[in-house]
Amino acid sequence: MYTEKGLLDKLKSFATFSFIPLFAFVTVLLIPFLVGFLLTFTDWNGIAAISSLDYNWVGLKNYSVAFADKDFWTALLLTFKYVILVVVFTNIIAFAIALLVTSKLSGRNFFRSIFFVPNLIGGVVLGFIWVFIFSRFVEYIGDITNLAAFQHSWLVDPDKAFIALVIVSVWQLSGYMMLIYIAGLVGIPNDIIEASSIDGASPWQRLRHIVMPLMIPAFTISLFLTLRNSFMAFDVNLALTGGGPFRSTELVTLHIYNEAFRFQNYGDGQAKAVILFVIVATIAIIQVLATNRLERT
Amino acid sequence: MKKLVVGFLFLLLALTVIGCSGGTADTTPAPAVSDTASPAATTQETTAAQSGEKVQVTILGTLKPEIAAQVEAAIATYNAAQDKYEVVSIPLDTNPVEKMTTLYASGNAPTIMGMGQEFAQFQQNLLDLTDAEFSKHALPGTQDPVTVNGRVYGMPLTVEAFGLLYNKSVLDAAVGGGFDPNSMQTRSDLQALMDQINALDGKTALHLSPMDWSLGAHVTNLLFAPQSAERDERLQFMEDLKAGNVALMDNEVFTGWADTFDLLKEYNVNAASPLSADYDQGALALGSGEVGLWFMGNWAFPQLSEIGPDTEFGILPYPIGDDPTTYGNTQISIGVPFYMVIDASQSTPEEQQGAIDFLNWLVTDATGQDYYINQFKFIPVFDTFTTRPTDSMSQQILNYLENGRSLEWMNSLYPPDGWPTMGVSMQKYLTNTIDRAGLAEEFTDYWQGVDK
Structure with a gap:
């Protein structure tokens, strides 16, 4: 046990353990966040040195522009659609795979690593690989089968490009969520499972009334992670569709990036980023509170 | 304990803010190449250059992506031809404006860049090129879009x-x-x-x-x-x-x-x-x-x-x-598709000098001109060129x-x-x-x- 006497001692032991992480947190997270927030009230052009103060304070103008921008709300709506689809499908698939690879399947360790691999490849690389599949390979399939859906690249049709985006994201995220579900499944005490079979519970009843309630913490984590990841999805979007065709698959993060860096409206883009932060933070807090309540009951 | 954490956090915050503003206040001239080099590193760089080591001059991209290989070859030839400057190309994999904005924001602006309509926005960061050799030989009218108050800030690349x-x-x-x-x-x-x-x-x-x-x-x-x-x-x-x-x-x-x-x-x-x-x-x-x-x-x-x-x-x-x-x-x-410009706000005078030297070499030196006409297939906009393009x-x-x-x-x-x-x-x-x-x-x- 540590026994710190004076303030200096306390400070010393505190600094010993947390100076580096705290320093990192402050410099790479807190300060950029605060500076970025302040910049939303200026007309900074993205080029001038921030300390030069070579820009004007414009009050809430950037926010009013952001709120009035139709494209921003379209992108936000599309993101909600994307998040719902990705969260639902990722968790269903990940849970199903987790059940599968924890059953008495031969070669289950092999399958575990196979399903996890997509998560180890960066989003940009994944995007480029899938561009090839959705454009060239799909057309090749179309040539052979003559199916209408495969005649042309999926990435040039707004609806199909969106589906492609969801498929790749689900495929990438499922492996990681599977790991969390496996940990949850393995953590369920065997005696409860045995007791339920002695009581004559069917596999479905066991899953529904024993396994799933005991897995609530795993669901909390997975839901939170998939929510956060899909709201913040950027690299797959950039590399796979680039927002195209004609900005129809532009998720909100890519929209913000384009606004700030491509169209040079730095203030508007940053204001939109702050709006997105508020929305995501609210949703994440609601979600964690809700599942926490489930955990307690 | 909680008070202590909060207090400590504020102390840290204050320290870094002071550190940051101190660092950025004297960014002219700041180094263009290294990641987070402090003014001290710049002096080291300069002294190294004086003691015979080559000054690194960065160029964003390869003039045009279509002729990347040819431009790389020209850069290699230039680097071998003299022992003062080492031109290095920074990969450009995205919209140039996006790239330049992010590089400027992070204090890593390249020394040589190509600019089109974004010129006006960056102009205050650019070097006055009125007295450079290439500016005196550019064909009439080609410099108009990059002339501000009678001073020239860019070199027309070609038409x-x-x-x-x-x-x-x-x-x-x-x-x-x-x-x-x-x-x-x-x-x-x-x-x-x-x-x-x-x-x-x-x-x-x-x-x-x-x-x-x-x-x-x-x-x-x-x-x-x-x-x-x-x-x-x-x-x-x-x-x-x-x-x-x-x-x-x-x-x-x-x-x-x-x-x-x-x-x-x-x-x-x-x-x-x-x-x-x-x-x-x-x-x-x-x-x-x-x-x-x-x-x-x-x-x-x-x-x-x-x-x-x-x-x-x-x-x-x-x-x-x-x-x-x-x-x-x-x-x-x-x-003129775009103008070659030189950064004045984040590059050292040596780097700027090297940049001018490289651009001069490209349009006045016989070897540079050969690359310009025969390899890049550019149409010349300088009166220094005696050869005409050969392709139809x-x-x-x-x-x-x-x-x-x-x-x-x-x-x-x-x-x-x-x-x-x-x-x-x-x-x-x-x-x-x-x-x-x-x-x-x-x-x-x-x-x-x-x-x-």
């Missing part, structure tokens, strides 16, 4: 032209004998030609590239530039559009321009799925003679001549009507230029979001997602929203 590139072998076969580019005067001529190509076995008339920069900047230029032969009137048209005083659907040039685009849509080899094509497919299709025409610019020439080394390539105007005398029907768009397309463009048959690159006057936004509208029109009235409406909406 380029865009229009309908053609493969002469295919057109010769289509018209049955030597194809004469001057026979193309109107839209009907173009349509007749495309019919003739389609009649050939296994040939298609045209490849239309769907990239937003091609549609949004180059195709749309043919809507703005032919509005009037008088520059003031053309500029006035743009201003009127911003003010909302133009009914595009009643505009004669718009109608003619859109009619021709409809024609291109119809004869496009990818008509069934117009957005599937990419740039390389276009180069391959025209270079190999699969198609006869491709809407692109002469920057594609190095690739075309690689694919079809024995084929002759040329360029045709994009007609906007059926009267040969209409301004725009027999002219092609020629302009560059000569043709020079002829257009000398005969005054050129259209202004109005697209260099678009705001930064101009071509991406109009490019999106053009893609929608290309895929029939919107009709002509919709296109006119999206253009009008965009221009009215531009900050005046």
